[in-house]
Amino acid sequence: MSDTERAFLQTFMAQRVLTNLEAKTCLEKLRRIEKESFEITDEDTNIEKVIVSVNKSIDEFGLTIVKSRDETQPDLFHYSLVNKLGNEMSQSATTLSANELDFFKILLDQMFTGRQHKPDKDQFWIPFSGLLECSQIQGRRYEEKRNEGQFTVDEDGRKVASVYQKPLKVSEYKALIEKLRQESWIIFQGSDDSRRILPSPRLLAELRPYLTERYSQPAAEEPANGHNYLRNCVACRSIFTRGKQCSTPGCPTRLHISCEDAFYRQHQSNTCPACNSDLKDSAITV
Ligand SMILES: [Zn+2]
Ligand SMILES: [Zn+2]
Structure with missing residues (x-):
C-alpha cells in the first residue's frame, strides 16, 4: 500500500462511509500532497483502482470497502468500510457494550418489522418516539429473565445479571443513538417532533447477512398481513x-x-x- 492509499484508508477508518464525491475530493487532496503539484489527472483520482489495492491490504483483517448505489439518487454512491463478518453483529459493532448491542438489535427489530407498520406498505424507519418502545421491550425482557431466576450471586451476596444485561436508562439510550449515528449505522431525517431514524448505507452493506437472515420472508410462509419483509x-x-x-x-x-x-x-x-x-x-x- 502506498502512503496515499494508507492515508485514504485512515480517512475511511475515521468516517466509515464516504460518498463518491467525498472519496474523490479526499483522493485529490492526498495526491496533491504526494505530488506537490496541482496537476491532477483522472488516473490519479481513479477511486476504483485505489480501493482494489486497499482491499488487498485489509483483507487479512477481515475488512473490505464496498460500494453501494444510493437508493434514491442515481449518481450517488456510498463506499463503506465494513467488517466481512456481518452475520455476527458483535464482530461489527465492536464499540458497543453488551446491553447497548442488545438495544441496537431491538432498534433494528422495530425498524424492520415494528408494529407501527401499515398492512401492505413497507416502512423501514421508526419515529424518534419509537425509542421509548425499544426501551420498554428491553425492560420487559430483562424482567422476564429476572423472573426466570437467571441471576447469579456475587461474592458480596448481590444479585448479578449473569445472562441478561441491565436495560439502558433514557440518558444512556439517547447517548447510544447519537453514537450509532456518529458511527454511520443509522441516519436521522427530518427535524424535531417528526424526526425519523433510518438504516444507513453502512448498516445495509455491513449487516446484510444478519438483516437478510432475520427479516426476509421464510421460504415456506405465506406473507402475513401487515408484516414487513x-x-x-x-x-x-x-x-x-x-x-x-x-x-x-x-x-x-x-x-x-x-x-x-x-x-x-x-x-x-x-x-x-x-x-x-x-x-x-x-x-x-x-
Ligand atoms: Zn436497486
Ligand atoms: Zn407486482
Whole structure:
C-alpha cells in the first residue's frame, strides 16, 4: 500500500462511509500532497483502482470497502468500510457494550418489522418516539429473565445479571443513538417532533447477512398481513428500504428510484415482472 492509499484508508477508518464525491475530493487532496503539484489527472483520482489495492491490504483483517448505489439518487454512491463478518453483529459493532448491542438489535427489530407498520406498505424507519418502545421491550425482557431466576450471586451476596444485561436508562439510550449515528449505522431525517431514524448505507452493506437472515420472508410462509419483509430491489438485487413498492397486494416486487429508469429501459416495459401491473404508477415507500 502506498502512503496515499494508507492515508485514504485512515480517512475511511475515521468516517466509515464516504460518498463518491467525498472519496474523490479526499483522493485529490492526498495526491496533491504526494505530488506537490496541482496537476491532477483522472488516473490519479481513479477511486476504483485505489480501493482494489486497499482491499488487498485489509483483507487479512477481515475488512473490505464496498460500494453501494444510493437508493434514491442515481449518481450517488456510498463506499463503506465494513467488517466481512456481518452475520455476527458483535464482530461489527465492536464499540458497543453488551446491553447497548442488545438495544441496537431491538432498534433494528422495530425498524424492520415494528408494529407501527401499515398492512401492505413497507416502512423501514421508526419515529424518534419509537425509542421509548425499544426501551420498554428491553425492560420487559430483562424482567422476564429476572423472573426466570437467571441471576447469579456475587461474592458480596448481590444479585448479578449473569445472562441478561441491565436495560439502558433514557440518558444512556439517547447517548447510544447519537453514537450509532456518529458511527454511520443509522441516519436521522427530518427535524424535531417528526424526526425519523433510518438504516444507513453502512448498516445495509455491513449487516446484510444478519438483516437478510432475520427479516426476509421464510421460504415456506405465506406473507402475513401487515408484516414487513426485507426484500431486494428487482434491478440491482441490493436490499430495498426506499423506492417503488408494486401496488398489487402481496406482490414481492420492489424497485429503487435510482434503478428505475435503467430497469424500464432494459426491460423495454414499465410493468412488474411478477404480476404485470404498472410499476410507474406504484406508490413510493419513504
Ligand atoms: Zn436497486
Ligand atoms: Zn407486482
